Amino acid sequence: MSSRRNLRPMPAIVQLLTALLLLCLSVTAQAEKLRIVTEPWAPYVYEENGKMLGLDYETTAIVFKRLGIDVEWQFLPWKRCLAMLEQGLADGALDIFHSDERDALLFYPSEPLSDVEFVMFYANARPHPFRTLDDLGGLTVGTSPGYLYSQAFSESTLFKREAAPTHEANFGKLQLGRIDLLITDRRVGRHVLEHMQLGDQITENPTVISRQSQYLAVRRNAGMDLLVQRFSAELKRFKREPAYAELSARYGAGPMTKASSPSRASAEINR
Incomplete structure (x- = not known):
């Protein structure tokens, strides 16, 4: 019997499952591209001659590159950044401070950027x-x-x-x-x-x-808790490298000063 007679058209259900699998893979791949919003906040993150720069931006970009994650960046007024997070129009924010009120919305890495x-x-x-x-x-x-x-x-x-x-x-x-x-x-x-x-x-x-620490925080969506853990671990590794020391020196991020803090002027500020 010719083997040609054994070749039958793929059943419709198999074609449908295959299409669904390819769609899921496509969606998963697209989900890896994060939309991160921030406000120009030089020397931590800013744009100059069409190029994004800054201590925290460059650090974050390096960490995400090592993790194999693509990022879409957008500069907006800070109030708009917060609104986009709340509305689900952005996946995360760069250089945001931690506050208890935001814990219900955002995941924070254990390691701050600056x-x-x-x-x-x-x-x-x-x-x-x-x-x-x-x-x-x-x-x-x-x-x-x-x-x-x-x-x-x-x-x-x-x-x-x-x-x-x-x-x-x-x-x-x-x-x-x-x-x-x-x-x-x-x-x-x-x-x-x-x-x-x-x-x-x-x-x-x-x-x-x-005094405050700045973070790369992301919305509490599925899988994001694992992302911030990976981000934090890679950030810690990068901070121990000479490349990070050079980056910090370039942007004047030396040790914090020990100037006095006013007891009645504690003005905690959350970006």
């Missing part, structure tokens, strides 16, 4: 010595929309809070005397001052208001 120190900046022409919230009586402090401050800072009636759409806008308002102080991360402030060439006009107050 640490930040928040301080006040003032115009040299209008200096305002600052150590506690009591020293801010009658003043206006520049803040950032979408950032969550401590209850003491946010609800104090001693001073006003005034948000600006960007860090550059905040420093411009400070230079022009439209606000009395502004609060931001020390290294971010220094980077903006250098970029705007305002280093001779604006000074940072040495008092550290709060």
Whole structure:
């Protein structure tokens, strides 16, 4: 009997199962491409001449590359980043602080990307010595929309809070005397001052208001808990390599200072 007679058309059910299998494989492959949102936050993450740069961005990109995961990045105002996470329009956020309220929505790796120190900046022409919230009586402090401050800072009636759409806008308002102080991360402030060439006009107050760790956090979807574990383990390995030390030095991420922290000005800030 000819073997040709044994070749029969594939049953319809087998064709359907095969198509479903290929579809599942395709969906799984696509699921590996994460959509990560963040706000420009130099020197941690920013764009220059069409190229993404920064200590935390480059660290994250290296870790994801080692894990074989493709990432789609998007820069947005921070308030929009948080909204996209809540609406399920983004898989994760870069350089987000941990807060108990976000635990129901996000998975955080055990290893942070970096640490930040928040301080006040003032115009040299209008200096305002600052150590506690009591020293801010009658003043206006520049803040950032979408950032969550401590209850003491946010609800104090001693001073006003005034948000600006960007860090550059905040420093411009400070230079022009439209606000009395502004609060931001020390290294971010220094980077903006250098970029705007305002280093001779604006000074940072040495008092550290709060210290926070920054993370790459992802939404609590299926499999994401395993992803953050893999990310954390690979991040720890990378931090022990000379390449990470070189990257940190390039972006001025040296040891945290030991400046005093005001007991009544604990302004915990959550990006």
